[in-house]
Amino acid sequence: MDSNITPSNFIEQAIIDDIKEKGIKQIVTRFPPEPNGYPHIGHVKAMCIDFLTAEKFKGYTNLRMDDTNPSKESEHFVKALQSAIKWLGFRWKKMYYASDYYDFLFDCAVDLIKQGKAYVCDLSAEEISATRGTLTEPGKNSPYRNRSVEENLQMFMDMRADKYKDGEKTLRAKIDMKHPNINMRDPIIYRISHETHYRQGNKWCIYPMYDFAHPLEDAHEGITHSLCSLEFEDHRPLYNWVLENVRLVTGLKPRQIEFARLNLDGTIMSKRYLRELVEGGYVDGWDDPRMPTLEAFKRRGYTPSSIKEFCTRIGVAKSNSLVQPHILEACIREELNKNALRVMAVVDPIKINITNYDEKRTEKVLVSNNPLDPKSKKHTVIFSNELFIEREDFIEKPGAKFFRLTPNGYVRLMGAYIIKCYEVVKDELGNIDHLNCSIIYDAKEQGIKPKGTIHWLSRKHCKQIRTRKFGNLLKEGEVFESGMLDKIVNSNSMTENVSYIEPFGFKQKGNLQFVRMGYYIEDSKLSKKDDKIYLETVSLKDSK
């Protein structure tokens, strides 16, 4: 095992130390989602850490559906998770389901009972809560804490044999009700539930708790490093307790290491809220472009590599952070800049007439698909006497640093002519109706060299596409027409299905830089307040 790897974060450093100290031969990690929702960008960070860490050490990663709670899980989400992993380009070594471990887990519980380290408790949920103590006060022992091994064994068998109702009994680990760490105060490790499990049906009516199941699953699979988020730090003592006390665990014990989960500014990552948005009909679905789900990012035109690059850039640490979306945008922009097809587009059009160009005439103008790539082909755009240009590419009273079209000013139409605007035609209300311009055919001879180059479209030949705009309160999106693409590009198979152009983060000063499939989201901010879901910038903290 190569321990001469340069660590790029504290987890890798810990693994290197483990390799040296414990003589681990191969690093094995696992990605253990619960199949109860679509994966979001936060899952991707975890995936990257799990898969990429193992990969770096030439180990492997298992995929495990952590389905120990029958009430919220479904096969549908299993598929969604799998396809997301594949889409990102990760490959798991083995696929497991926690629900496949139920027999093993049951045996582990029995082993604990036989050692007198677990007992069946008759306390109700309320009573358990009341006797657990508080953050500052110790808990009280359950009156059922000292049942005999035989009685416990019999009752646990009865629990499994469906002799009790939901909540009537639980199996608890016998640890220490006075432990300063609340997780160690005789945690429940099995509960009774008569809900139908999506894979096991009604075979079981008792289900193991996460804290009990997870370490055993890890150990069973030979996981060397169990990477999870910070909120499980408090659970690590319990994780280790289970591994140390269940005698069915043999061999090297996995080590749990925690990292800070991703918080992306302007959105919410809580699965509960996302579920609520979908189920409450506030958004169109899990792939609604306003959602932080992978499906939504995919729909907005983000590529797997750009999202993975984002995860690499934000790094892995233990401090709670709020990552700004501009980092993600920089990743996709960088990638698209290298390979995106360039087209001219006008989002907010203003009409211009070229008065010294025959109205029956058209010309085919060649524009490079990507000027950055010398081998890229060109596409044809049709030029005519009636054009659209971007409204903000014309200013009546420009400042000194405005290089685009102005009254009596010159500008270059990309790939075509240099024009001069000689008349601004307004309607009764004083709004600009159109501009009259003329082509300067002999610009070169006259030595006219405009500083600005702008996008344009032929009014008769461009194609309208649709974009979506959202209001402040999440509602059904209002569909309106606004963007336009040149027709030639739409005949190109790549953009045949363009439903929208996304200048989001891309329209930096001047012309639109890229056009890609997706939705236009105007300052989307997902948040929740007073039981309503808003698009405004309201932090989750404020909404509590």
Added chain:
RNA sequence: UGGGGUAUCGCCAAGCGGUAAGGCACAAGACUUUGACUCUUGCACUCGGUAGUUCGAAUCUACCUACCCCAGCCA
């Protein structure tokens, strides 16, 4: 007032006793038939605070302060 964590540039984040990496963002200049891209330059005498140890501290010690997580028969 319990336990577990975290504090380094606007946002991420290296750093592990030898005198503050990098990315994003931002600013200035050069180039330019996308005001983009690219290039060049600038951007923490300072590491939550205060003491202390040391020739030397972001790194060690002590004491403060702020924020996050934990009292589901969720994960």
